[in-house]
Amino acid sequence: MPRRTADRLTALVRAQAERGVLGVYEVERRIPEIRERVGRFIGASGAEIAFLRNTGDGANVIARGLDWEPGDEIVLNDNEFGSNAMPWIALREYGVVLRFVDTPHRRMTPDVLRGMMSPRTRLVAVSWVSFSDGYRHDLPALAEVAHAGGALFCVDAMQALGAFPLDVKSAKIDALYAGGAKWLLAVPGVSLLYVDSALNDRLAVRWRGWKDVADIWDFLDYDQPFAAGAARFEGGTQNFLGMAALETSMDVLDEAGVERISVHVIALTDRLVEGLQRLGAEIDSERGPGISSGIVTFRIPGGDPLELGRALSRANVVTTYRKNGIRVSPHGHNSAEDIDNLLSHLN
Numbered sequence: 001m002p003r004r005t006a007d008r009l010t011a012l013v014r015a016q017a018e019r020g021v022l023g024v025y026e027v028e029r030r031i032p033e034i035r036e037r038v039g040r041f042i043g044a045s046g047a048e049i050a051f052l053r054n055t056g057d058g059a060n061v062i063a064r065g066l067d068w069e070p071g072d073e074i075v076l077n078d079n080e081f082g083s084n085a086m087p088w089i090a091l092r093e094y095g096v097v098l099r100f101v102d103t104p105h106r107r108m109t110p111d112v113l114r115g116m117m118s119p120r121t122r123l124v125a126v127s128w129v130s131f132s133d134g135y136r137h138d139l140p141a142l143a144e145v146a147h148a149g150g151a152l153f154c155v156d157a158m159q160a161l162g163a164f165p166l167d168v169k170s171a172k173i174d175a176l177y178a179g180g181a182k183w184l185l186a187v188p189g190v191s192l193l194y195v196d197s198a199l200n201d202r203l204a205v206r207w208r209g210w211k212d213v214a215d216i217w218d219f220l221d222y223d224q225p226f227a228a229g230a231a232r233f234e235g236g237t238q239n240f241l242g243m244a245a246l247e248t249s250m251d252v253l254d255e256a257g258v259e260r261i262s263v264h265v266i267a268l269t270d271r272l273v274e275g276l277q278r279l280g281a282e283i284d285s286e287r288g289p290g291i292s293s294g295i296v297t298f299r300i301p302g303g304d305p306l307e308l309g310r311a312l313s314r315a316n317v318v319t320t321y322r323k324n325g326i327r328v329s330p331h332g333h334n335s336a337e338d339i340d341n342l343l344s345h346l347n
Contacts, residue, residue, distance in 0.1 A: 001245075001249070002185055002248070002249055002252040004191055004251070004252055005185065005245050005247055005249045005252065008244055008245070009187070009241055009245055012024055012027065013241070014320065017089055018134060018291040019323050024240045024244075026346075027241075027244050031238070031243070032046060034243050034246075034247050035047070035048075035049045035051075036197065036245075037247050037250065038051075038246060038247065038250065039194075040112070041253075042158040042161070042166055042167065042168045042175055042176065042192075042194060043166070043168050043170065044168050044196075044230075045197070047197065047228060047230065048194055048197055048229060048230050049192055049193070049194060049229075049230055050193040050230040050232075050233045050234050051192060051193075051238045051239065051243055052190075052192075052232055052233070052234065053190065053191060054083065054188075054191050055081075055083040055084070055156055055158045055178055055191055056082070056083035056084075056086065056087060056187070057085060057191060057193070058175070058176075058178070058191060058193035059088070059156065059177055060087045061175075061177075061193060061195070062152075062195075063087040063090065064087075064173050064204075064207075065202075065203030065204045065205070066122070066123070066152075066202070066203065066204075066248055068091055068094045069094075069095070069098075069205070070095025071120055072095075072120055072122045073096070073097045073099055073120045073121045073122060074088050074091070074096060074097070074098050074099070074122065074123045074125060075099045075101070075116045075117060075123075076088060076098065076099075076100060077103050077108055077126060077127070078100035079130060079133075080127055080131050080156070081127065081131045081132075083156060083158065083181060084125055084126075084127055084156035085340065088123075088125055097120070101113075101116060103130075107135060107137075108126055108137060108142065109138070109141075109210050110142060110144070110145045113142055113145045113146065114145050116249040117145070117149040119150075121122065121149055121150070121151045122150075122151055122152065123151050123152045124146040124151050124153050124154070124157075125154045126142060126155060126156070127156040127157075127158070128156065128157045128161070128165075128166075129164075129294070130159070131159050131291040131325075132297060132324075133284045134159075134269075134285045134294065134327075135283045135285070135286055135291055136160065136164075136292065138290060139153075139166075139171045140172060143171055143173060146331075147172060147274065152199070153174050154172040154173075154174060154175045154176070154177075155175070155176045156176075156178065157177070157178040158177075158179055159294075160293060161178045161184060161274065162182070162183030162185060162249075162253055162258070162293075162331075163258075163265050163293075163294045164261075164262045164265075164266070164293070165262060167196055168196070170265045171271045173196070173199075174194065174196050175193070175194060175195050175199060176192075176193070176194040177193045178191060178192055179191040180192070180245060180246045183294070184246060185249040185251070185252070185331075186242060187242055189239055189242050189243045190239045190242025190243060193230060194230070197229070200229060200230060200232075203233070205226060205233060207233075207235050209234070209235025209236035210237075211231070211234055211235065211238075212226055212227055212232045212233070212234065212235055212343045213225070213226060214226065214227055214228070215242070256332055261331070264332055265294040265331065265332065266293075266328060267336075268294075268330040268334055268335075268336065268339055269285075269287075269292060269293070269296050269328075270292070271339045271340075272328055272330070272342070275343040276296075276298050276343070276346075279300070279347070280298055280301065280341070281298045281299065281301075282298060282299045282325075283296065283297070283298045284299070284324075286295050294330060294331065295327060295329050296327070296328045296329075297324070297326065297327045298325055299324075299325040299326070300346060305321050305324065305325050306321055306322070306323060308321065308326060308346075309321020309322075312342070315345050317342050319342075
């Protein structure tokens with residue numbers, strides 16, 4: 001987390017401790033401004049932004065808001081993280097059919113997606129970057145195929161937003177969702193949902209709350225219309241500390257330059273892959289122009305990834321380690337020395 005973000009949160013917590021709800025009122029009164037700030041980060045308007053708890057919340061807003069019919073189809077990868085799988089899988093109770101791309105053998109490229117779609121395909125859901133191996137999808141090209149087939153295009157941006165620049169309008173994305181705790185350098189418990197204005201009114205509001213209406217201060221008018229824009233999907237009181245963290249960290253990322261960060265991150269992961277290849281490591285991550293990302297997953301032949309991950313942690317080298325391998329995810333604040341230090345512990 002950037003020091004500026006940590007300092008702001010510390011000040012807000014202290015203010016609430018001393019003044020109660022008045023301590024965070026400066027965030028609450030600026031919610032429209034914060035929406036606009038977050039919207040600018042992805043090329044959207046503030047009216048198209050909702051603040052939720054996590055990535056899965058955003059997918060659920062879309063999944064539960066559409067008017068599904070038995071036989072409708074959704075196309076997604078079979079290696080999606082649960083946040084971008086379970087909300088769609090749950091729609092089977094309505095007779096929705098899920099068609100999975102067999103990722104061990106192929107990727108969701110435009111040609112593959114075109115072959116997967118049918119006249120019943122209503123939605124395509126994809127992670128911008130795969131959590132498991134870092135494959136980065138070509139969002140504009142996939143959106144073009146999805147829309148040509150009459151389907152909506154929805155994106156889980158959790159593993160890329162903050163490390164790579166994105167304009168949701170240029171990419172023709174209908175809905176995008178991402179938690180703040182990873183590459184956006186905010187905190188757990190807050191996420192952003194982008195809903196294109198053309199889609200907003202097509203979505204039913206399935207989870208009601210006191211702040212989803214046009215006039216939140218008219219408490220007893222239960223029949224008033226919904227709030228304008230994506231705010232209607234938030235329901236009740238938002239996570240003010242999380243919103244402040246998102247706003248502040250996005251300021252830091254923008255000042256550093258997300259395009260510059262992406263170049264730096266690719267250089268670091270290229271350096272890592274080159275070093276791993278010299279060591280004879282097995283690398284799960286596909287690399288190349290347009291598909292490389294900030295995630296590299298590898299294994300050392302004959303080694304136990306769990307044991308290796310724990311050993312790296314003891315050496316103060318933080319990775320994600322699971323039975324299938326070690327995942328390394330350097331950000332803009334990391335350096336070539338950090339990569340070389342990791343490699344030195346693998347010799």
